[in-house]
Amino acid sequence: AQSVSQHNHHVILSEAASLELGCNYSYGGTVNLFWYVQYPGQHLQLLLKYFSGDPLVKGIKGFEAEFIKSKFSFNLRKPSVQWSDTAEYFCAVWPSGSARQLTFGSGTQLTVLP
């Protein structure tokens, strides 16, 4: 079975700092990769996804992620965070061709100080 590791449980940054959240997965086959965000009191929202093609994926709100197949990684980045980016971020892996088993990482709580 696949698994997803998010290395940082809680990240605290000041506004305008750059962000990189790590995500590594274990699965031998082709995967679809996702980053979701959960703002306080709100439901999961899709930030970005990778299915195929350009491994550098741009999402909403200035976020991007790079799929590095050799490292089994899909790290999330943003060059300059804002206070409104304070939220929980989840990486998720979905093996291609599978109708089930979207596996989530444990999540990273990002706190941006004004």
Added chain:
Amino acid sequence: GAVVSQHPSWVICKSGTSVKIECRSLDFQATTMFWYRQFPKQSLMLMATSNEGSKATYEQGVEKDKFLINHASLTLSTLTVTSAHPEDSSFYICSAKGLAQLYNEQFFGPGTRLTVL
């Protein structure tokens, strides 16, 4: 497009009662619906997968007699927590996936917070 709703958003019940949670895909046909559980400050754990018109597939460790799932139509799945106990208190989230390319990923509902007294 691709909106998924859940009802109710919050429910409080007494121990021993049953609670039904609805998950609806509002603007697409969901051939597959997923039910997740999220404990405070933890990740989402898949409980079960349901395909329209067939029995749900439960993940290991999830009691299918306690968490009854019905996916009777292409836009509605229900999760019934039978004889709920305080340890069942959690945040339950559904997601839906369609067949068409545009909907070939999971779209999440807003979640239902269940508190069992």
